Amino acid sequence: MEIFESCYRFQDHTLIKASGLYPYFRTLDGSEGPTVSVDGQRKIMMGSNNYLGLTHHPEVLRAAHEAIDRYGTSCTGSRLLNGNLDLHETLEGELARHVGKPSALVFASGFLANLGAVSQLCASQDCAVFSARDNHASLIEGTRAGKGRVVIYDGLDDLERRLSEHPRWENALVVTDAVFSMTGRVADLRRLTHLRRRFGFRAYIDDAHGIGVLGKHGAGSAAAAGVSGDIDLIFGTFSKALASMGGFVAGESAVIDYLRHKARTLIFSAALTPSATAAALAALRVMQSDQTLFDRLWDNVAFFKRGIEDIGFFTMGSTTPIIPLFIGSESLAFRACKQALDDGVFTTPVVYPAVPLGQALIRTSIMPTHQKPHLEQALDVFDKIARQLPIPKGVRADSLPQAEKMDLSYL
Ligand SMILES: Cc1ncc(COP(=O)(O)O)c(C=O)c1O
CATH class of the missing domain: 3.40.640.10 (Type I PLP-dependent aspartate aminotransferase-like (Major domain))
Structure with missing residues (x-):
């Protein structure tokens, strides 16, 4: 096989790009921590790992x-x-x-x-x-x-x-x-x-x-x-x-x-x-x-988690500032992330092989530097998404597809 054959055949991203839902390598042109700028527009950053907001x-x-x-x-x-x-x-x-x-x-x-x-x-x-x-x-x-x-x-x-x-x-x-x-x-x-x-x-x-x-x-x-x-x-x-x-x-x-x-x-x-x-x-x-960093972090985590679960999202048993929103279908996760971005919230979809097939999620994460209005706005956006898209509600951990049945070859 020609050494670049797999590069020339690589098509994985083209379908998603064609659908306008491509969520990767988004270009940020500025950041204040809890908010970032994408194409000159301010978005609430709900998808970073800046857990103490110290950047x-x-x-x-x-x-x-x-x-x-x-x-x-x-x-x-x-x-x-x-x-x-x-x-x-x-x-x-x-x-x-x-x-x-x-x-x-x-x-x-x-x-x-x-x-x-x-x-x-x-x-x-x-x-x-x-x-x-x-x-x-x-x-x-x-x-x-x-x-x-x-x-x-x-x-x-x-x-x-x-x-x-x-x-x-x-x-x-x-x-x-x-x-x-x-x-x-x-x-x-x-x-x-x-x-x-x-x-x-x-x-x-x-x-x-x-x-x-x-x-x-x-x-x-x-x-x-x-x-x-x-x-x-x-x-x-x-x-x-x-x-x-x-x-x-x-x-x-x-x-x-x-x-x-x-x-x-x-x-x-x-x-x-x-x-x-x-x-x-x-x-x-x-x-x-600075203990206040942790106080604010956990206060924000509790506030957002309560709000997102009230909307009906399943948060997969997380007890940390990483709050996953279980979506299930890969394409639905892409659609939900795109809609969130359009409405001012930056998050990331997590799909196979990072999680088992059919267990796609939106990964949100919380910082102490989020102000309550940031979190309230994000909750409004996810509430709208949950009403407009067929997001699974009330899923239980034991009803998720068993990992043993998944294709683990990528490991
Ligand atoms: C669990 C885990 N381990 C290791 C790493 C790698 O860390 P770094 O970003 O410093 O390369 C990451 C970052 O994505 C991670 O999430």
């Missing part, structure tokens, strides 16, 4: 500007060689303390952190990695790039059943999102740590959507569940609550030091820029010192 916080902006003045715009090289800044090391120390681990390692993106860490930890053919079915793509790529046996499990009952094949699993790493990014569902970390004690595996959680959201001062999902000591490695990103770019893995010092010297995505990629590092550090400090 426009004065201290975060100031830190980013000062870092550019002091270090320039780029590190122009890997941390291993010429790009290691005192800022990276300060951030690592404060992150480690924040999540309750001895050490942390900062990468240039969360994707690179998961990919580099998981693949390196599972670099031997003798190891096994158990990966949750709904894990983020960066974890999936990490398991694929490793050399160990990969087992995909669907929920903790399934994990337990698979682990029960052997009494002990010292050669195994279990990797799971702590908060599933599309549905906002929180993994049962207490049960995971019971299994860890019983079977002896190592546990790696992706807390991209938990750091800065759950636990005291946003210490994360493991802290919120009281199990930080029983989770071996905690991953976080700066691209969500920490209002920047980059990611980190935290854990025991020997493991972090090993990754510092071995993770290929760290040593063969340029260091996180000075401004991104300084912004994440400033955001971390703001988050640790």
